[in-house]
Amino acid sequence: MIERLLGGTGRGLLEAAEQAGQFAMLTRSTHGWLARSRVEWRQALIQMGRIGVGSLPVSSMTAFFTGMVLALQTGATSKHFFNTPLFVGTVVSFALIMELGPVMTAIVVAGRAGAAIAAELGTMKVTEQVDALYTLGTDPVRYLVIPRLLAFLAVLPLLTVASDFAGVLGGYFVARVKYGIPSTVFWHDIVDNMMVRHFVHGFLKTFVFAWTVAMVCCFKGLRTRGGAEGVGRATTEAVVASMTLVLVLDYFATALLNALGIT
Amino acid sequence: MIEARGVVKRFGPRAVLRGIDLRIESGETLVIIGGSGCGKSTFLKCVIGLHSPTEGSVVVDGADVAKLKTEAEVADYRRRFGYLFQEGALFDSLTVAENISFGLRYLTDVPPAKHRRIASDCLALVGLKDVEDFKPAELSGGMKKRVALARAIAAQPSYILYDEPTTGLDPIMSDVINDLILDLQRQLKVTAIVVTHDMKSAYKVGTRIAMFHDGVVQDHGTPDHFKTTKNPYVRQFVDGLSKGPIQMRIKEFEGVEA
Numbered sequence: 001m002i003e004r005l006l007g008g009t010g011r012g013l014l015e016a017a018e019q020a021g022q023f024a025m026l027t028r029s030t031h032g033w034l035a036r037s038r039v040e041w042r043q044a045l046i047q048m049g050r051i052g053v054g055s056l057p058v059s060s061m062t063a064f065f066t067g068m069v070l071a072l073q074t075g076a077t078s079k080h081f082f083n084t085p086l087f088v089g090t091v092v093s094f095a096l097i098m099e100l101g102p103v104m105t106a107i108v109v110a111g112r113a114g115a116a117i118a119a120e121l122g123t124m125k126v127t128e129q130v131d132a133l134y135t136l137g138t139d140p141v142r143y144l145v146i147p148r149l150l151a152f153l154a155v156l157p158l159l160t161v162a163s164d165f166a167g168v169l170g171g172y173f174v175a176r177v178k179y180g181i182p183s184t185v186f187w188h189d190i191v192d193n194m195m196v197r198h199f200v201h202g203f204l205k206t207f208v209f210a211w212t213v214a215m216v217c218c219f220k221g222l223r224t225r226g227g228a229e230g231v232g233r234a235t236t237e238a239v240v241a242s243m244t245l246v247l248v249l250d251y252f253a254t255a256l257l258n259a260l261g262i263t
Numbered sequence: 264m265i266e267a268r269g270v271v272k273r274f275g276p277r278a279v280l281r282g283i284d285l286r287i288e289s290g291e292t293l294v295i296i297g298g299s300g301c302g303k304s305t306f307l308k309c310v311i312g313l314h315s316p317t318e319g320s321v322v323v324d325g326a327d328v329a330k331l332k333t334e335a336e337v338a339d340y341r342r343r344f345g346y347l348f349q350e351g352a353l354f355d356s357l358t359v360a361e362n363i364s365f366g367l368r369y370l371t372d373v374p375p376a377k378h379r380r381i382a383s384d385c386l387a388l389v390g391l392k393d394v395e396d397f398k399p400a401e402l403s404g405g406m407k408k409r410v411a412l413a414r415a416i417a418a419q420p421s422y423i424l425y426d427e428p429t430t431g432l433d434p435i436m437s438d439v440i441n442d443l444i445l446d447l448q449r450q451l452k453v454t455a456i457v458v459t460h461d462m463k464s465a466y467k468v469g470t471r472i473a474m475f476h477d478g479v480v481q482d483h484g485t486p487d488h489f490k491t492t493k494n495p496y497v498r499q500f501v502d503g504l505s506k507g508p509i510q511m512r513i514k515e516f517e518g519v520e521a
Binding site: 124128131134137 | 366
């Protein structure tokens with residue numbers, strides 16, 4: 001029993017160490033190609049279209065309803081304590097622009113585009129298309145990983161800005177319709193309290209999330225083994241790992257940005 | 264000329280190749296036969312550089328594959344090879360013409376304006392026409408194999424490696440592919456290695472046959488040698504017998520519980 005437990009733990013640790021090493025090698029190779037400016041721009045543009053256009057409706061809609069819920073809760077809570085809905089615009093905009101916008105957009109895009117990347121690369125791996133790239137004179141990292149990484153880095157910040165905007169609109173809608181807060185009060189709440197550095201705080205995080213989701217999903221896709229079942233497993237692992245990492249890294253990114261005074 | 268010198272390939276503790284010594288002279292077609300998992304495809308991947316041998320070396324025209332260092336050396340090496348994958352490995356997102364011209368873009372200096380014409384020429388060589396704008400999903404199994412073959416020859420390689428070219432095809436289409444391999448040998452004067460389970464194909468296209476078993480070369484010689492040899496491993500494989508020195512690991516059927 002103890003022997004089996006120790007054996008299982010050991011195997012798990014070895015597997016984790018192996019994956020960490022392979023991920024480090026993929027990261028090194030990716031940035032090596034980037035440093036040499038060997039970019040497949042056509043592929044990158046195609047990926048930007050797929051990730052950006054496809055994700056915009058779902059990320060905006062999610063943010064819109066999140067903004068509505070935030071306004072609803074803020075209004076109800078402040079009404080309970082102060083008998084009137086207060087600071088609805090401030091709470092909605094701060095929560096969305098600094099935290100929820102970047103995090104939720106990254107999670108939605110990981111679930112949609114990240115899963116698609118892991119499944120596509122995984123299928124290419126098990127059908128030997130990745131090997132075929134080598135035999136036809138190109139490196140899979142250059143042809144597959146870099147365009148997707150650049151697409152994520154370009155598109156996720158833009159999607160986040162769109163989500164921030166949609167979320168604030170959602171909040172405004174509830175503030176107006178449910179609580180009858182005048183437009184000027186709602187927008188003044190935001191403009192008077194929100195500084196450029198608050199927006200920068202959220203915006204910078206999106207690059208960390210974009211890098212993480214793209215690299216993790218490409219990594220999981222490229223190490224797929226075992227046919228259709230393996231592709232399914234790789235896709236699930238890619239989505240779970242990238243969503244978890246987004247939430248974990250959000251804490252560390254926030255702590256770092258706070259330490260740097262960008263808060 | 265391709266020369267394998269004591270090639271050993273291990274994946275973790277498992278040795279797939281355990282010391283392969285083979286020499287493939289220019290212009291000849293070596294057919295490698297053997298049971299599933301005996302290391303045939305792994306050997307092909309060692310030749311083209313997709314796998315590095317754990318021990319030993321693969322030397323092609325005097326160059327050791329494992330010692331290619333610069334990007335230019337690797338590109339020059341790959342330019343000499345065409346590789347037909349078992350399932351074709353065509354890129355799903357590209358059209359037939361884009362698949363065929365893919366290697367031209369990365370392996371050669373052929374101007375892009377000529378790529379489509381070369382793709383059409385290669386398709387004609389494998390007996391296909393007017394499929395340039397199709398996606399791989401729109402093709403039958405035999406057509407996919409032929410498009411993959413057209414892609415393998417597009418950059419005019421000196422060597423073609425075929426990984427089970429007739430697997431999954433009906434007998435007529437298998438023979439069409441065999442004829443294509445022979446035609447390409449005659450027209451392009453290439454050196455080829457063909458990995459197959461199909462003895463009819465092996466006898467038809469091979470100038471020499473090597474049988475792998477358990478990661479080593481069990482026997483090699485001309486097709487006539489393989490038809491007459493008394494080597495029990497070869498006889499069992501060629502005659503397709505379940506009983507013999509090659510033991511298949513099949514769990515005994517123990518019945519089904521009600």
